[in-house]
Amino acid sequence: MTFNQTHLLGIEELHPVEITTLLDRANAYAEAERGSREHGQPLKGLTQINMFFEASTRTQASFEIAGKRLGADVMNMAMSASSLKKGETLIDTALTLNAMHPDLLVVRHPHSGAVKLLADKVNCAVLNAGDGRHEHPTQALLDALTIRRAKGRLHRLVIAICGDIAHSRVARSNIHLLGKMENRVRLIGPPTLIPPGAADWGVEVYGDMAEGLKDADVVMMLRLQKERMDGAFIPSEREYFHRFGLNAEKLSFAKPDAIVMHPGPMNRGVEIDGNIADDINRSVIQEQVEMGVAVRMAAMELLAGNLRARRAA
Amino acid sequence: MTNALLRNARLIDPEAGSVTLGWLRIEGGQIAEIGQGPRAGGIDCQGACLAPGIIDIGVKVGEPGERHKESFRTAGRAAAAGGVTTMVTRPDTATPIDTPEVLEFVTRRAQEDAAVKVRPMAALTKAREGREMTEIGFLIDAGAVAFCDGDAVCPTRVLSRCMTYARSLDALILGHPQDPGLSHGGAVTSGKFASLRGLPAVSPMAERMGLERDLALVEMTGVRYHADQITTAAALPALARAKAAGLDVTAGVSIHHLTLNAFDVGDYRTFFKVKPPLRDEDDRVAMVAAVRDGLIDIICSMHTPQDEESKRLPFEAAASGAVGLETLLPAALRLYHAEALSLPELFRALALNPARRFGLAGGRLCPGAPADLVMFDPDIPYVLDRFALQSKSKNTPFDGQRMQGRVLRTWVDGAVVYDRAQGAIA
Numbered sequence: 001m002t003f004n005q006t007h008l009l010g011i012e013e014l015h016p017v018e019i020t021t022l023l024d025r026a027n028a029y030a031e032a033e034r035g036s037r038e039h040g041q042p043l044k045g046l047t048q049i050n051m052f053f054e055a056s057t058r059t060q061a062s063f064e065i066a067g068k069r070l071g072a073d074v075m076n077m078a079m080s081a082s083s084l085k086k087g088e089t090l091i092d093t094a095l096t097l098n099a100m101h102p103d104l105l106v107v108r109h110p111h112s113g114a115v116k117l118l119a120d121k122v123n124c125a126v127l128n129a130g131d132g133r134h135e136h137p138t139q140a141l142l143d144a145l146t147i148r149r150a151k152g153r154l155h156r157l158v159i160a161i162c163g164d165i166a167h168s169r170v171a172r173s174n175i176h177l178l179g180k181m182e183n184r185v186r187l188i189g190p191p192t193l194i195p196p197g198a199a200d201w202g203v204e205v206y207g208d209m210a211e212g213l214k215d216a217d218v219v220m221m222l223r224l225q226k227e228r229m230d231g232a233f234i235p236s237e238r239e240y241f242h243r244f245g246l247n248a249e250k251l252s253f254a255k256p257d258a259i260v261m262h263p264g265p266m267n268r269g270v271e272i273d274g275n276i277a278d279d280i281n282r283s284v285i286q287e288q289v290e291m292g293v294a295v296r297m298a299a300m301e302l303l304a305g306n307l308r309a310r311r312a313a
Numbered sequence: 314m315t316n317a318l319l320r321n322a323r324l325i326d327p328e329a330g331s332v333t334l335g336w337l338r339i340e341g342g343q344i345a346e347i348g349q350g351p352r353a354g355g356i357d358c359q360g361a362c363l364a365p366g367i368i369d370i371g372v373k374v375g376e377p378g379e380r381h382k383e384s385f386r387t388a389g390r391a392a393a394a395g396g397v398t399t400m401v402t403r404p405d406t407a408t409p410i411d412t413p414e415v416l417e418f419v420t421r422r423a424q425e426d427a428a429v430k431v432r433p434m435a436a437l438t439k440a441r442e443g444r445e446m447t448e449i450g451f452l453i454d455a456g457a458v459a460f461c462d463g464d465a466v467c468p469t470r471v472l473s474r475c476m477t478y479a480r481s482l483d484a485l486i487l488g489h490p491q492d493p494g495l496s497h498g499g500a501v502t503s504g505k506f507a508s509l510r511g512l513p514a515v516s517p518m519a520e521r522m523g524l525e526r527d528l529a530l531v532e533m534t535g536v537r538y539h540a541d542q543i544t545t546a547a548a549l550p551a552l553a554r555a556k557a558a559g560l561d562v563t564a565g566v567s568i569h570h571l572t573l574n575a576f577d578v579g580d581y582r583t584f585f586k587v588k589p590p591l592r593d594e595d596d597r598v599a600m601v602a603a604v605r606d607g608l609i610d611i612i613c614s615m616h617t618p619q620d621e622e623s624k625r626l627p628f629e630a631a632a633s634g635a636v637g638l639e640t641l642l643p644a645a646l647r648l649y650h651a652e653a654l655s656l657p658e659l660f661r662a663l664a665l666n667p668a669r670r671f672g673l674a675g676g677r678l679c680p681g682a683p684a685d686l687v688m689f690d691p692d693i694p695y696v697l698d699r700f701a702l703q704s705k706s707k708n709t710p711f712d713g714q715r716m717q718g719r720v721l722r723t724w725v726d727g728a729v730v731y732d733r734a735q736g737a738i739a
Contacts, residue, residue: 091625111627112511113581132629133511172511196514197505 003302006310007119007126010135011176019177023145023154026298030145030291033069041071042301046103048072051093052129053079053109058264058289059129059138063106066296072104090114091121098122103307104300107131112169125303127296133169139263140173142295144181146288147218150259155182160212160254162188163222163244163271166195166233170263171222175201188212189244192233209244213253220261221246221272237270247273251282259284315342315684315727318355322363322688326678327661337363339684342726346680358688361721364660365676366398366429366685368667369641370459371541371567371613373634374400375705376422377415378407383618383705388638389427390703393731395639396687396720397614398429399675401667404436405463411436411447413455420456428730429723430685432673434459437475437486443467446475449484458671461487461541464588466523469530476534485537485671490523490548491589500629501590502575510581512628517545517592524548528555531562539670540564543609544592546599553608563670564608566600567615568637572644573597573710583624583631584710587615601653604662611670612662614641618706636704640711646691646718656691684727691718 003021005013014022032039048067052060060076067074079093088096090109097105098121105126107115112132119126130136148154159178165171165187178185185203187194199205206212213219224240234240246260260276260283268274277283320336324347335349369392375382392400402419404410410419416435423431435457439445442465449460460479466489467475479486499515501507507514524540528551531538543552543564555562569587574594578585585591592600603609617634624631637644645663648654668676675685699712723731 089622089625090627109627111629114627116580117625117627131511132627135511166508169511172509195508196503196516197508200505201509 003306005303006306007128008137008299008303009116009119009126009128011137011140011173011180012135014180016180019141019144019180022141022295022298022302023148025302026141026145026291026295027149029297030294033290033294037069039070039297043067043070043072043104043304046072046304047101048074048104048106048300049097049102050074050076050106051079051097051108052077053107054130056108056129058292059108062289062292063127063129063296066293066300067104069293070297070301072300090118094118094121098124104304125307127299127303130169133167133172135173136169137173138292138296138299139170140177141299142288142291143174143220143261143263144177145291145295146261146284147259149287149291150284151217157183157217158186158215159183159218159220160186160188160216161220161222162209162212162246164193164224165189165198165222166193167225168222174220175203179203186212186216190234190240209250210253213250216254216258218261219246219251219254219258223263223265224267224271241270245269245271245273246276248276251276258282261285261288264289316340317727318352319358319363319688320352320355321360322358323360324678325362325364325656325660327365327657327665328677328679330657332656334360337678339724339727342684342728344678344680344682344684347678361688361690362656363686363688364656365664365678365682366687366723366725367396367641367663368399368401368671368673368676369397369614369616369638370401370565370611370667370671371403371615372400372638373403373405373617375618376406377418381705382620385422385426385431387703387705388616389429391636391638392427392429393723394703394720396642396689396723397638398685398687398723398725399673400427400429400431400638401458401671402431402433403463404434404461405441405465409436409441410434411439411441413448413451416452416455416457429725432456432458432671434461434487436460437462438467438471441465443471446471446478449479450482453482453484458673459485459487459539462489464489466491466493469526472527473530473534476530476536480534480536483537485539487539487541488523488527490520490527490540490543492519492522492526495519495522496589499590500586501578502592504575504593506575506578510578515590517547517596520545520589521548521551525551528560528562531555531560532558535561537561539611542567542570542589542615543603544570544589544600545596549599549603549608556608563610563666565611565613566604566609568612568641568644569615569635569710570597571600571604571612572647577710578628581628583626583628584635584708584712586628586631586633587617587635588633601648605654605658610662610666612645612659613667614638618704619708620706624708634708636702636706636709638704639702640697640709640716642687642689642720643697643716643718644711649691650717684724686724687720688722689718689720693717693719695719
């Protein structure tokens with residue numbers, strides 16, 4: 001088995017072999033989840049703390065279920081309501097928690113780089129559940145697993161990532177991952193939502209859905225992150241939907257068997273037509289959620305294994 | 314002892330642009346005589362470089378208000394250890410230096426505690442808020458050498474009035490060229506790196522826009538103007554045009570923008586968060602060339618002490634600024650070792666030009682000038698340890714980096730204020 005990480009902070013640090021290891025393991029969990037649900041409790045005796053400095057429903061629930069299925073003792077801390085309000089710094093919060101000897105720390109934070117800052121101060125395994133606009137590695141991994149299962153491979157695919165790239169950590173992690181696995185990645189969006197310098201990332205940038213979606217195998221829609229925007233990025237939601245929202249007409253430019261993905265939560269009628277999202281022949285959005293639990297189980301199991309090995313050494 | 318003879322020294326004369334082996338005699342705190350070749354007696358400098366003391370025009374001291382970050386004593390010690398003989402201090406302290414009374418406090422504290430000369434700047438507008446101008450006349454009488462609002466950008470109408478008024482008193486105004494509308498919230502320079510790291514970024518164009526505005530106002534009012542930091546290639550043509558048109562304009566750059574670039578931020582290292590943010594390598598190279606060509610006149614440290622807590626935060630939330638008094642010369646020597654700038658070119662930007670621009674007596678190596686001197690060996694290699702710095706705050710981006718060149722001795726008015734063999738003296 002090849003997975004040599006202490007933490008899972010981003011896709012950028014992972015080797016393609018590590019990604020494959022993780023996806024193989026996750027796929028096994030996904031199958032077991034659909035069948036026996038016997039996982040052998042590999043996290044038994046370990047404590048998992050979910051620290052979410054930013055509101056989250058699905059990611060937090062997914063990590064919690066993943067931990068519980070594998071036998072971990074899971075605790076959720078809603079950090080916005082807690083010590084931060086009393087003026088404690090992130091590092092002090094980390095040190096305080098560290099003193100309680102957790103084994104797995106799942107962290108989401110509104111600032112890019114904050115999870116790494118925290119990981120440097122603790123001696124347990126840290127999983128990044130999203131830091132600012134930087135990375136969201138488990139989301140990219142679950143997307144990759146969904147694609148691999150739907151397409152039968154994870155290389156030489158044309159994958160279009162559409163919409164609000166600028167504010168999206170999901171996009172950054174996906175660009176890293178899909179690039180490492182040797183796919184053609186396209187970014188499509190209005191120029192205000194394409195980050196400066198993106199053309200140097202080894203991707204193709206398009207400002208038009210018809211051109212960008214041409215012959216795509218995978219269409220990955222992103223949520224318009226209104227809460228991260230300060231000031232004018234788009235004129236209105238209806239103009240945005242008209243030019244960049246995914247509907248049947250725009251989807252017709254992609255390959256006939258192209259799949260449609262969305263990390264959720266969706267803004268129906270803003271970035272995606274509800275009928276497309278619900279089309280069971282094209283949309284894999286529900287499978288993405290399902291794979292989320294499997295990927296998080298795999299990531300925590302692999303990190304816990306490394307943690308135990310380090311402690312034994 | 315303010316009389317001394319220093320012999321066997323490489324004399325760096327920024328005015329003549331020369332480096333010659335010779336001697337220098339100090340008498341009554343002034344440079345009395347300079348000569349070439351060997352001479353008997355006095356102190357043998359063993360071939361070390363002897364240059365006019367650095368005049369650092371970008372120093373923030375934590376007094377008043379933030380003495381836990383830097384006091385006049387610690388700043389003075391850091392300056393002496395860095396070969397800085399005059400600190401021109403910034404008014405953007407926690408309590409802004411915007412009245413003659415506060416300025417007098419600063420002057421008194423500096424006299425009591427600082428090992429080197431201190432010449433204060435004062436705020437341009439009250440509380441640096443960009444609404445009402447300060448008492449520019451009284452502040453000049455109290456010793457203010459220039460006026461600026463630090464990194465706050467004064468609204469156009471207020472700035473035009475301040476400049477018109479300052480013109481009548483022949484006061485020097487420092488601007489911070491940024492378009493605040495564009496640069497608001499930016500922690501790094503926009504580009505491939507910033508976008509990958511997911512950090513809020515500002516286009517380098519914000520600097521050119523701010524500079525163009527300031528220069529138009531200078532043209533309108535005729536004020537003496539110095540752009541505190543020019544850090545992007547896009548801003549240089551505007552600067553060149555203004556100078557060619559005969560406007561009384563000079564420009565500066567911090568040593569960090571000459572020796573570091575945006576990639577140094579790496580994994581969100583907050584000691585590399587400065588204002589304006591570090592730029593691309595192309596910009597850095599263009600700034601070095603602009604200093605060599607004389608388009609950029611002054612190199613300063615932009616010494617901004619920050620305590621540990623304000624830097625131990627996520628990058629976006631961390632404070633900006635880096636200490637630089639002690640690392641200014643060793644970092645500048647990187648440009649000398651890279652053969653980008655000669656030693657006289659360096660000291661033209663570090664000592665001669667600031668003295669000229671701020672109307673100070675030092676900065677020259679000629680008889681009659683004050684004996685504010687720095688002796689250094691440009692070749693001594695070492696790894697910088699931030700905890701070995703004299704500054705109270707240790708937020709240097711050069712921590713753990715290989716440096717080349719050390720200050721051996723510093724004189725202010727002929728008196729030794731730093732001797733490497735003995736450590737800090739004052």
